[in-house]
Amino acid sequence: xxxxxxxxxxxxxxxxxxxxxxxxxxxxxxxxxxxxxxxxxxxxxxxxxxxxxxxxxxxxxxxxxxxxxxxxxxxxxxxxxxxxxxxxxxxxxxxxxxxxxxxxxxxxxxxxxxxxxxxxxxxxxxxxxxxxxxxxxxxxxxxxxxxxxxxxxxxxxxxxxxxxxxxxxxxxxxxxxxxxxxxxxxxxxxxxxxxxxxxxxxxxxxxxxxxxxxxxxxxxxxxxxxxxxxxxxxxxxxxxxxxxxxxxxxxxxxxxxxxxxxxxxxxxxxxxxxxxxxxxxxxxxxxxxxxxxxxxxxxxxxxxxxxxxxxxxxxxxxxxxxxxxxxxxxxxxxxxxxxxxxxxxxxxxxxxxxxxxxxxxxxxxxxxxxxxxxxxxxxxxxxxxxxxxxxxxxxxxxxxx
Numbered sequence: 001x002x003x004x005x006x007x008x009x010x011x012x013x014x015x016x017x018x019x020x021x022x023x024x025x026x027x028x029x030x031x032x033x034x035x036x037x038x039x040x041x042x043x044x045x046x047x048x049x050x051x052x053x054x055x056x057x058x059x060x061x062x063x064x065x066x067x068x069x070x071x072x073x074x075x076x077x078x079x080x081x082x083x084x085x086x087x088x089x090x091x092x093x094x095x096x097x098x099x100x101x102x103x104x105x106x107x108x109x110x111x112x113x114x115x116x117x118x119x120x121x122x123x124x125x126x127x128x129x130x131x132x133x134x135x136x137x138x139x140x141x142x143x144x145x146x147x148x149x150x151x152x153x154x155x156x157x158x159x160x161x162x163x164x165x166x167x168x169x170x171x172x173x174x175x176x177x178x179x180x181x182x183x184x185x186x187x188x189x190x191x192x193x194x195x196x197x198x199x200x201x202x203x204x205x206x207x208x209x210x211x212x213x214x215x216x217x218x219x220x221x222x223x224x225x226x227x228x229x230x231x232x233x234x235x236x237x238x239x240x241x242x243x244x245x246x247x248x249x250x251x252x253x254x255x256x257x258x259x260x261x262x263x264x265x266x267x268x269x270x271x272x273x274x275x276x277x278x279x280x281x282x283x284x285x286x287x288x289x290x291x292x293x294x295x296x297x298x299x300x301x302x303x304x305x306x307x308x309x310x311x312x313x314x315x316x317x318x319x320x321x322x323x324x325x326x327x328x329x330x331x332x333x334x335x336x337x338x339x340x341x342x343x344x345x346x347x348x349x350x351x352x353x354x355x356x357x358x359x360x361x362x363x364x365x366x367x368x369x370x371x372x373x374x375x376x377x378x379x380x381x382x383x384x385x386x387x388x389x390x391x392x393x394x395x396x397x398x399x400x401x
Contacts, residue, residue: 003025003026004023004024004025004026005023005024005088005089005389005390005393005394006021006022006023006024006033006086006087006088006089007021007022007024007087007088007089007090007091007385007386007389007390007393008020008021008087008089008090008091009021009022009090009091009092009093009382009385009386009389010072010090010091010092010093010132010136011092011093011381011382011385012068012092012093012125012128012129012132013125013210013211013212015039015040015041015042015043015211015239015282016037016038016039016040016041016211017036017037017038017041017048017068017071017072017075018035018036018037018038018381018382019035019036019075019382020032020033020034020035020036020382020383020386021033021034021087022382022383022386022390024386024387024390026394028387028390028391030383030386030387030390031053032052032053032383033052033053034050034051034052034053034058035050035051035053035382036048036049036050036051036059036075037049038065038071038074038075040065040283041065041066041067041068041070041071042065042066042067046062046064046065046066046071047060047061047062047065048060048061048062048065048071048074048075050075050078059078061074068128068131068132069131069132069135072132072135072136073135076135076136076139087143088143088144088393089143089144089145089146089389089390089393090136090140090143090144090145090146090389091104091145091146091148091385091386091388091389092107092129092132092133092136092145092146092147092148092385093129093148093150093183093381093385094115094126094129094147094148094149094150095122095125095126095129095149095150095151095180095232096115096118096121096122096125096126096149096150096151096178096180096231097118097147097149097150097151097152098118098121098151098174098178099174099176100114101147101149101151101152102149102152102155103152104146104147104148104149104152104388104389104391104392105146105147105149106144106145106146106392107133107137107144107145107146107147111147112130112133112134115129115130115147116130121230121231122231122232123265123269124232124233124241124269124270125232133145133147144393146388146389146392146393148183148384148385148388148389149182150180150181150182150183151178151179151180151182152182153179153182153183153185153186153223154178154179154180154182154216154223154226155223156222156223156224157177157179157223157224157225157226158224161177161224161225161226161318162176162177162178163176163177164176164177164229164230175230176230177226177228177229177230177234178228178229178230178231179214179216179223179226179228179229180212180214180226180228180232181208181212181214181216181226181228182223183381183384183385184206184208184328184329184379184381185206185208185216185218185223186384187379187380187381187383187384188206188326188328188377188379189204189206189218189221190380190384191377191380192204192324192326192375192377193221196324196373199323199324199373200221201219201220201221202219202323202324203217203218203219203319203320203321203322203323203324204217204218204219204322204323204324204325204326205217205218205312205315205316205319205322205324205325205326206218206326206328207308207312207325207326207327207328207329207332207342208328208329208332208379209236209308209327209328209329209330209331209332209335209338210239210329210330210331210332211238211239211240211282211283211330212232212238212239212241213235213236213237213238213239213304213308213329213331214226214227214228214232214235214236215227215235215236215308215311215312215315216315217315217316217318217319219319224318224319225315225318227311227315233268233269235311236304236307236308236311237273237274237277237303237304237307238273238274238282239273239274239275239282239283239284240269240270240271240272240273240274240275240276240282241268241269241272241273242267242268242269242272242273242276243273243307245268250264253267274287274300274301274304277296277299277300277303278290278294278296278297278299278300279296280294280296280297281297284301284304284330284331284335284338285335287300287301288301288335288337288338301337301338301341302341304338305338305341305342305344308338308342309341309342309343309344309345309346312325312342312346312349312351313346313349316349321349321350322349322350322351322372323371323372323373324372324373324374324375325343325351325366325372325373325374325375326374326375326376326377327339327365327374327375327376327377328376328377328378328379329379332376333361333376333377333378333379334361336358336359336361339353339358339365339374339376340353340355340358343374349372350370350371350372351366351370351372351374352366352367352370352371352372352374353365353366353367353374354366354367354368361376362376363375363376363377364376
């Protein structure tokens with residue numbers, strides 16, 4: 001078997017598509033060949049860009065990317081035209097693996113059927129991922145493909161962090177807190193281990209803030225608790241997702257407002273969050289631009305930051321303190337104002353932001369001598385997918401598919 005694996009990764013987000021091609025060596029050294037990013041899919045301003053490892057643009061388009069299939073077809077159409085577009089395996093980010101899939105899996109017809117049965121747990125991501133898997137299996141029938149699960153990282157959460165206050169029979173039936181953004185958390189801890197091994201094993205809170213947003217508490221390099229629960233709709237307020245709700249709100253909407261299940265799902269996943277509160281956009285960039293003149297946009301930003309600050313405190317309590325706070329995701333990496341507001345008034349936890357460093361988005365934005373090191377790091381989910389996929393291939397577990 002070849003010592004180097006060329007892995008194409010596909011990462012389907014709620015409003016985005018990311019892809020990358022890596023060459024992965026036997027020592028887990030992953031060399032990026034190109035990375036692609038399509039965002040605001042289905043909305044105005046949708047676009048895609050493909051860049052090489054140095055950041056040089058290889059391809060770009062702003063022609064109406066109406067949905068994920070269109071973006072995927074555009075990307076693979078460009079890839080077909082390249083002279084050196086070969087790869088050995090395709091790795092897919094699959095958001096939900098349930099209780100049965102705790103490790104990356106070779107994609108087979110049986111696995112696809114099993115994942116289709118789990119789609120109701122995450123109607124926002126799973127159908128899109130399954131369509132991407134079906135499309136790439138048709139396009140590359142002889143290339144092995146692997147599913148890497150976002151929920152797998154959180155399998156280490158203790159029982160008290162997984163249970164809801166419901167009859168235990170429901171927990172046995174799978175109604176538990178699973179947690180998501182696991183590949184992102186893995187990638188952050190892998191990078192942190194290279195930067196500061198002691199910190200990576202300490203008390204870490206990872207704030208993955210984007211269109212989907214969650215926070216995770218980790219210690220000894222494993223997940224202890226996280227804000228998302230049964231589905232990626234729970235926890236923090238997000239771009240178009242409501243986050244946590246009083247269950248009686250759902251009953252009120254069912255009984256008094258006469259909404260059915262489909263309308264509730266649409267409300268909670270596509271019409272709420274920043275979009276619902278602001279009435280204008282679910283994109284934090286838009287809201288920050290308008291917050292000075294639009295009270296509802298300002299209210300949405302304030303709510304997002306307040307909820308994140310509150311959950312940060314809760315996770316610090318679960319950890320017994322915090323030593324490292326990492327901001328990642330599109331908002332976490334780029335919105336200095338949001339980082340500043342989330343960290344405001346948390347001096348009692350040792351969270352102290354250096355204003356100039358934060359404004360410049362430095363790698364470390366905490367003050368000198370701060371008890372908590374605050375970092376801004378880029379999530380490398382695609383690299384984690386490539387590593388997981390390559391490891392499975394190198395173990396001889398993948399044949400031609």
